[in-house]
Structure formats: structure tokens, C-alpha cells
Amino acid sequence: MTYKALYEYGKKKLEEAGIEEASLDARLLLEYVCHTDRNELLVYGDKNRSEFEAQVYQMAVDRRAARIPLQHITGEQEFMGLRFRVNEHVLIPRQDTEILVEEAMRCLSDGMRILDLCTGSGCILLSLLKYSNECEGIGIDISDKALLTARENASALQLDAVFLEGDLFAPLENYVSSKTKDRLFDIVVSNPPYIETEEIKVLMPEVREHEPLLALDGGEDGLSFYRKIIQKAPEYMRKGAHLFLEIGCKQGEAVRALMQEAGFSQIQILKDYAGLDRVVFGMKA
Numbered sequence: 281m282t283y284k285a286l287y288e289y290g291k292k293k294l295e296e297a298g299i300e301e302a303s304l305d306a307r308l309l310l311e312y313v314c315h316t317d318r319n320e321l322l323v324y325g326d327k328n329r330s331e332f333e334a335q336v337y338q339m340a341v342d343r344r345a346a347r348i349p350l351q352h353i354t355g356e357q358e359f360m361g362l363r364f365r366v367n368e369h370v371l372i373p374r375q376d377t378e379i380l381v382e383e384a385m386r387c388l389s390d391g392m393r394i395l396d397l398c399t400g401s402g403c404i405l406l407s408l409l410k411y412s413n414e415c416e417g418i419g420i421d422i423s424d425k426a427l428l429t430a431r432e433n434a435s436a437l438q439l440d441a442v443f444l445e446g447d448l449f450a451p452l453e454n455y456v457s458s459k460t461k462d463r464l465f466d467i468v469v470s471n472p473p474y475i476e477t478e479e480i481k482v483l484m485p486e487v488r489e490h491e492p493l494l495a496l497d498g499g500e501d502g503l504s505f506y507r508k509i510i511q512k513a514p515e516y517m518r519k520g521a522h523l524f525l526e527i528g529c530k531q532g533e534a535v536r537a538l539m540q541e542a543g544f545s546q547i548q549i550l551k552d553y554a555g556l557d558r559v560v561f562g563m564k565a
Contacts, residue, residue, distance in 0.1 A: 281328065281329060281331075281334045282326050282327060282328055282329070283310070283314070283316075283320060283324060283326070283327050283328075283329055284326060286310055286329060286333075286334060286337050287306055287307060287310050289338070289341070290305075290306030290307075290309060290310060290337065290341040291303050291306040291307075293306075293341050293342075293345055294306055294341065294344060294345055296345075297344075297345035297346075297347075299344065299345065299347075305344055305350050306341065308350060308354070309337065309340045309341060309344060309350070309353065309354070310337060312340070312353070312354045313333055313336050313337045313340055314329060314333055314337070340353050347484075347485040347486050347489065347490075348486070348490060349372060349486045349490050349491070351366050351372045352366065352367060352368060352372075352490060355367065357372050357373050359373035359375075359377070359378065359403045359407065360378055360381055360403070360407040360410075360411075362403075362406070362407060362410060362437060363436075364401050364402075364403050364406075364433050365401070365429060365432050365433055365436065366401055366429070367429060368490055368491070368492065369423060369425035369426050369428075369429055369492055370400040370401040370426045370429050370430075370492065370495070371400050371401070371471070371491055371492070371495045371496075372491065373401060373403040375553070376526075376552045376553070376558050377403070377404065377471055377526055379550055379552055379553075379558050379559050380404065380469060380471065380524050380525075380526050380558075380559045381404055381407045381408060381469075383524060383550060383559060383561060384404075384408060384467055384469055384522070384524045384561075385408065385411060385412075387467060387522045388408060388412050388415070388466075388467055389412075389466075390412055390413040390414050390415065391413075391414045391415060392412070392415050392416075392466035392467055393415070393416045393417075393418075393457075393464070393465045393466050393467070394408055394409070394415055394416065394417045394418070394465065394466070394467045394468075394469065395417075395418050395419075395420070395452075395465040395467070395468045395469070395516065396408075396417065396418070396419040396420070396468075396469050396470065397420050397448055397449075397468070397469070397470040397472065397509060398420070398421060398422075398448075398470050398471060398472045398473070398495065398505070399419030399420060399421045399426070399427075399430055399443065400421060400426050400429075400430065400471070400495060401426070401429050401430055401433055402419050402429070402430030402431075402433045402434060402441065402443070403433070404469050404471060405417045405418075405419045405430075405441060405469070406430075406433055406434055406437055406439050406441060408467070408469070409439050409440075409441060410437060410439060416442075416457065417439075417440075417441040417442070418441070418442045418443075418444065418452075418455070418457075418465075419441060419442070419443045419444070420443070420444050420445075420446060420448065420449075420451055420452075421443070421445065422445070422446060422447050422494065423445075423492065423494055423495075424445050426492070426495075427443045427444075427445055430443050431443055442455075448505075448508055448509060448512065449512050449513075449515075449516060452516060463516055464516060464517060464518045464521070465516055465517055465518065465521060466517075466518055466521050466522075467521065467522055467524070468513050468516065468517060468521065468522070468523045468524070469523075469524045469525075470505075470509055470524070470525055470526070471525075471526040472498065472505035472506065472509060472525070472526075473494065473495055473496050473497050473498040473499075473504075473505055474498040474502045474503075474505065474506070474526075474527060474528045474531060475496045475497060475498050475502055475528065476498065476499070476500065476501060476502040477497055477498075477499060477500055478500075479502075480493070480496055480497060483496075498528075502528055502531060503531065503534055503535070503538070506525065506527075506531075506534075506535050506538055507538060509523075509525070510523070510525075510535075510538045510539055510542045510544075511542060513542075513564075514542060514543065514544075514564055517564045518564070519564060519565070520563060520564065521563070521564045522561055522562070522563050522564075523539070523544065523561060523562055523563075523564070524559060524560075524561040525559065525560050525561065526558060526559055527557060527558065527559065527560055528557075529552075529556035529557050529558070530557070531557065532549040532557030532560060533549075535560045536549060536560055539560065539562045543564075543565055544562035544563060544564060544565065545562060545563050545564075545565040546562055546563045547560065547561070547562035548560070548561055548562070
């Protein structure tokens with residue numbers, strides 16, 4: 281079977297399954313299975329592939345047609361120009377989250393301490409560490425399986441980060457840094473669960489059935505984690521430190537109000553590439 285014929289097979293199968301980006305996913309799966317790039321289809325489309333590659337590709341397409349996320353099939357996702365391992369235990373890194381990282385980098389200086397709550401795959405923390413020097417990074421998550429993935433990503437990227445298991449700030453009570461005696465941070469970041477409980481049932485199958493509920497459910501109004509983080513964060517922040525939070529597109533003003541009530545200053549709401557509210561950040565006065 282030729283490279284082009286395999287692609288056409290995959291595209292048709294995914295279109296019939298109602299996959300929104302069927303042509304893109306068919307090509308990406310083919311590149312993953314055959315270890316090629318997008319030029320292969322254009323230049324060597326008539327080249328025959330092995331029977332083994334054809335079988336593996338067909339199985340991958342079947343999995344995607346069953347609404348298993350593409351990234352769970354390939355086992356990775358690119359984020360901030362870096363490759364991160366992903367699985368069913370962590371949220372798949374999304375482009376919108378890069379806005380949080382890029383804005384945090386504007387406030388990040390070499391040697392700072394960074395705290396990442398609900399770290400998941402570690403993509404936010406590890407990206408900040410990758411593009412800075414001599415910073416100390418701590419990531420916290422309640423899921424031990426998510427932390428295993430985060431540690432694998434740190435190792436793959438050759439980055440030194442500490443990952444602690446527990447609920448939000450709780451693990452810091454018993455943690456003593458080898459670099460500093462205090463528990464204060466210069467940058468606190470989080471992409472917490474923020475989807476309203478009732479909204480989860482109408483999410484796309486790829487998200488609803490294959491991404492961890494722990495990382496999605498933000499409570500009845502989607503604000504449960506913001507209340508906890510914003511209330512407690514100042515205890516772990518230096519004066520002038522910044523808190524960065526990814527938010528749902530309708531939560532900007534509510535999260536801003538919570539930060540104002542907690543005494544944060546210079547609060548801003550940033551929009552994503554679609555023009556929707558995506559990040560709220562402010563400074564500890």
C-alpha cells in the first residue's frame with residue numbers, strides 16, 4: 281500500500297467517524313507510524329510502505345476513530361517548542377496555555393523560585409525552567425500518576441525540578457528546599473480545574489472520556505480551586521511576586537474580583553488567540 285493510499289484511507293475513516301480535523305490527524309498519525317514528516321506525502325506519495333506499517337497505521341486510525349485523543353496515541357504533545365509525554369493521567373497541553381507561560385516569562389528573572397500548582401504533565405513549570413537560568417521550580421499535584429509523567433518529562437528535558445504530591449499548598453508544609461530556608465516564591469502559576477461540574481457531560485468525548493476528571497472538575501461554578509489558591513497564595517509569595525492563573529473564557533471578572541478581595545494589585549486579564557479571556561494575573565502588594 282502506498283503512502284498516499286494509506287493517508288486517503290485514514291482520512292476517509294476519520295471523516296466517517298466525525299473527527300473534526302480528519303485530514304490533519306490522518307497525516308500526523310501516518311508520520312508517527314512511518315517516522316516521516318509532511319514532505320513525505322508530497323514528494324514520495326507513491327512509495328510503498330511495509331505491510332507492518334500499514335497494519336500499525338490502520339490500528340492507530342481505528343483508535344482515533346473511537347475518539348481516543350491523537351496525543352494519547354502518539355504519546356506526546358508539543359508545547360512552547362518542547363515535546364512533552366502525555367497520557368490519560370494528565371491534561372493534554374494546549375496552545376492557549378502558552379499565553380500564561382509567555383506572560384510569566386516577562387516577570388521571570390534568573391534565580392527566581394517558581395511554584396506550579398496542579399502541575400499535571402509539568403509543561404508550564406518545565407517550560408519556564410527551560411527558558412530561564414538557575415531558577416528553582418516546584419510542581420505540586422494530587423495525582424501520583426500525573427507526577428510520574430511530570431518527572432519523566434523533566435528527565436527527558438534534562439531539567440532539575442521538584443515534584444510533590446498533595447492538595448495545592450499542603451505539601452509545602454513539610455518541604456525544605458536545599459537552596460533556601462524560606463518557603464516564599466517569586467512566581468506562582470496554575471492551570472487548575474475550572475470546568476463547571478454540569479458542563480463536563482457536554483464536553484467532547486476526547487476530553488470527557490479520556491482526560492482525567494480530577495484535572496477538569498472545578499466545582500459547581502468552576503471557581504472552587506481559584507478561591508483556595510487565591511486565598512492561600514499570598515502566604516507563599518514574596519512582596520512583589522506574581523500569581524498567574526489560566527481561566528475559563530467566562531471567568532475573567534469573577535477571578536479578578538477574587539484577587540482584588542485578597543489584596544492583589546496590578547491585576548490584568550489576558551485574552552487568548554480567539555479573543556477570549558484566558559489568563560488572570562496580579563502582584564502581591
